Amino acid sequence: MSRIGAISVHIVLILIGFVWIYPFLCMLSASFKDTEEFFAGSLSLIPAHFNLANFTRAWYAGNFNQYFLNTFIVTATVIIIVLAITATCGYALGRYAFPGRRWLLLVFGLSIFVPLEFSVIPIFQLIKSLGLLDSRLGIILAEAGGGHVLFVLLFASFFRQVPKELEEASIIDGCGFFRTFIRVILPLSKPIIGSVTIMQFIWTWNSFLLPLVLTLSNPALRTLAVGMYALRGENIIDWTGLAAGGTIALAPIILLFLFLQRYFVDGMAGSIKG
């Protein structure tokens, strides 16, 4: 590539890149501005002074402390459940030939044709009939639901490559099926655990429709994504307060992504190649 060519490519990429993150910079700066400065029409991305009043307003008056706690509990629990059920499932399917295995693979394979999005009414009714409609557990179960076929495949193809000698040695040492898995095999799969954790984190943290319908009758259980939407409907629009709330909600996920993006990108790229 010629030097001028390279420079012009960079200029174009920087311009587009700026457009791509401008909305977030805009939100971040608005969350430090007071209402007057915000409406003065100054679109400067650097606020005149950094005041935290918007954050305290969103956190206490806007109930973002509650929403944040809800989101954190739901996300963390869902990740633990999903890791536990997909790692074990992937281990059995990827490692052993057992009666019914082919049938299971077929059933899981069918999930590609199942649009989860249109299951919201049955899932709502299911949670309701379990008596969990106004509980955090209901949201957690609904969010952890599904076949997680991508994750099962990631674990299965990883476990398939683990040398058989490791298991045999552990069995000779007197470990059973379960202990062999927990103490010998599972610790090897840290990269997959990383991918599954960050992907599930992002999906659950951002999930909107399920927590929306499951918290319609109980606002105290709202997650950040739902709380933000509800807040906008309730009041005269408090833009700077909403911006601060948005910053609170997005900061954890963007920071986590910046540190662990390799796991996420690898996992997504893996999904398309499968």
Add this chain to the structure above:
Amino acid sequence: MEKAMVGTINQRAVSGTKAKRNRKALWCWLFVAPNLIFYLLFQGWPIVINWYYSMLDWSGISSNATFVKLDNYTRLIADPYFWKAYRNSFIFMLQAVPPLLVLSLVLAATLNNPLLRFAKLYRTLFFIPVIATTSIVGMIMIFIWGADGPLNYALSKLNLPGGGINWLSDGRTAMYAVIVTYIWKNLGMNMIYWLAGLQSIPRELYEAARSDGAGHFRTFYHITLPLIMPIALVILLLNTAGALKVFDLIKTMTDGGPFFATDVVSTYIYRYAFSSEMGVPSMGYASAAGIFFAFTIVILAVLQGLIRKAVLRTWGGDNS
């Protein structure tokens, strides 16, 4: 996907007694069971019961339900608002997916150049909207596209037309605003898909093409395009289905408005199943709409599968 697993499974030589074998099978089933239960409860059961729900006259709140056979479907087909939403879903998909695929491919091809510096940094930048919570993005976008928002400010500063428009409250522009936002949000995801495809092409092929004197465009057309065709069809399928199912962005940006200009099937279903603005909800009717649309998506997926086979035959791809 599933075929590959069957083919490469490590068929262990079974050793030990029959009792030992049975115990192992039992353990395997125990290990599979939890995920299977979550799958059957939250993905399998909904499909079965949805058919039943769709034939009920039922609010979903009380247990009062009357079996009305196909009445919900006849009502649905007779409702012009349903067809409006149905059409909007396709307008949205047809206008969002092609530019999304082309732009992300151009971006991926640019960033795939090993001589380009900071490629990783750019990749991160373009990926940030993908991981951002959609409902929060929706809120930011109401401001960005607003009458006094930064977009109109920039347009008027640059003396471009469109400065005074309130994009999201104008029935003629709201759909475009949502589509552009959708492209903005999903570009990074598709960029990663394309990069995965591009990186699976051996470098030697490009070197061979260069030594044969082929230029950038011809190399792209004769080497890159045929080789990424199999993955391109998967990406197309994912995007078609994704765009037809769009909900979060529309719900938070426009809620289907103004005057149903951006109302799609998913927001239509939500309105009948959960919203109080229609009076008593009618979950049976909403289920019928869901099944009707899911059916459309399945038919499209099958059609795409057939097209995929035909395309792969002509392009000579070797993937099954």
